[in-house]
Amino acid sequence: MACAAISVGFTIPQLLRGTSRIFPTHSALVVLRHSAFCHCTVNGTTKSKRKMDHLERTANNFRQEMISQAKVCGITNESETVKRLRLAITNKDFTFKAGQWVDFFIPGVSVVGGFSICSSPGLLERDGILELAVKRAVHPPAHWIHTECTLDSEVALRVGGDFFFDPQPGDPPVKLVLIAGGVGINPLFSILLHVADLHEYQESKGYGYKMGTVKLYYSAKNTNELLFKKNILGLMNAFPGKITCHFHVTQQSSQICKEFQPYVTEGRISEEDLEKHVSKYTLWYICGPPPMIESISKLLANIGVPRDCVFFEKWW
Template identity: 80%
Template sequence: MAHTTISAAFAIPQLLRGTARIFSTHSALFRLKYSALCYCTMNGTMKSKRKTDHLERTANNFRQEVISPAKVCGITNESETVKRLRLAVTNKDFTFKAGQWVDFFIPEVAVVGGFSICSSPGLLEQEGVLELAVKHTVHPPAHWIHTQCSLDSEVALRVGGNFFFDPQPADSPVNLVLIAGGVGINPLFSILLHVADFHRNQESEENGYKMGTVKLYYSAKNTNELLFKNNIFGLMNEFPGKITCSFHVTQPSSQICEELQPYITEGRISEKELEKHVSKDTLWYICGPPPMIESISKLLENFGVPTDCIYFEKWW
């Protein structure tokens, strides 16, 4: 596990050359040209209002060598602006750790997407599928998902990222505090589902990893933007005291329904809430807008939390 850092662009050409070689072996499925891919990434995106391209931001991040074809086998509306994709992965060597993302390759779309996985590694192991939750933007990969993607659409995926939770059986138990802002919930929801798998396995495995407790703090503008609410409630009911959650809304657009009221706090996540979780056995995972990450990381350091116990996504 490590911090994700913003990277320079010098590694991009080599990264794209590797991608071009992969695509040349699957020409029936993908007809991407290296020259177009390189041009759109290094020129078109750099001139847009977006800060940097996904491949630029993550050029120095860990990436698996495996690029696997995948087929869309499910599409649901997670919210008015977020679609949840279910993807069947065909390569048996394709694996990921809870919290990581994928390079998302689309036929005829030159720009490579980068989306955090929101499902658990266990789902991939058991059913050969993974899930992504993608917010609608004008960025070509996200726009394609919201306007052209359909059941049986074919794409390709490559796993990357230094932000993950992957304890081994012999590791000491830890507690987790997960702090999500907006669609930053995606990798943290993957970690939450992975934790649930550990708790289930503890009942049947004597030598498995002994998971501690998890507290999720999840902040969004309004309740409609709180993704995976029902799934999170299900986990809280399945593992009372082991998995807990506090939802925060900063710009509520309507009266909060009675069902959600016990779990909703209006306003941002407070210092007092976080301070009570500080201990030597706690790891902190943060994903959200960069200003949120920076302010919470600084706050935790002021509380005396060692920097090697604080993990965050810095690029999305």
């Protein structure tokens, strides 16, 4: 997730000293936590032509009170247009749930960014590391990441969001269908990695949450824009039958390499793809551009999926 953000007119030290001027108080936030499987639906339309910025879009979302310093400890090119950042988190009490996002504060940049976390909570617990994958854009925080960010750059982060998957040991087993479009894969990849951690923990300890199967449908223009594809195939190989995926490409002009051919379909995700997964034990998570979310939501309604089993988040 990356979206336009508001210019608040503060440098980072001022932001850290005066967050009460920028964010609603904790008691004023709308916290949708009726279960461990929560969702956020953000209105994708507005009466004015001005696009809503990150802070406006998320004003009613849950936000942690903690803002933590972080240092960039890794930068890689996930694709021609997306950079993947590894961030070492300073505060040991910093936590997040798979699927959530961060407010992203940059020294010297008065615009607050908003980016979905693409790593698992387990990586943070084990190594103190959080990862973001950010697409190139004129949006100031994204532009800074692509043009000025270097190893050891310092930023600050604050976790927020009501779209997450966080089952507890006593919760009933569920199956997941994750449906991603473009860079909307970020929070769903975090959920997929968290599922892998749940499987590993349950297999090694013999207890903990017993996860059902997960199917990922991921659509992009072409295979070059499918983020994390090698990681996703690695998870499939590590958890055969438990984690499966299918990639969809809508504007592929080059030949698909043999490694990915068995998993790639040319064309959009269809009703036929999804109806085979309908059951009372299945939860559906969607993240992508609003038109895709609206289309998939209508498709799921047509095949009889209850609305309270469909979770999604709109950012664009």
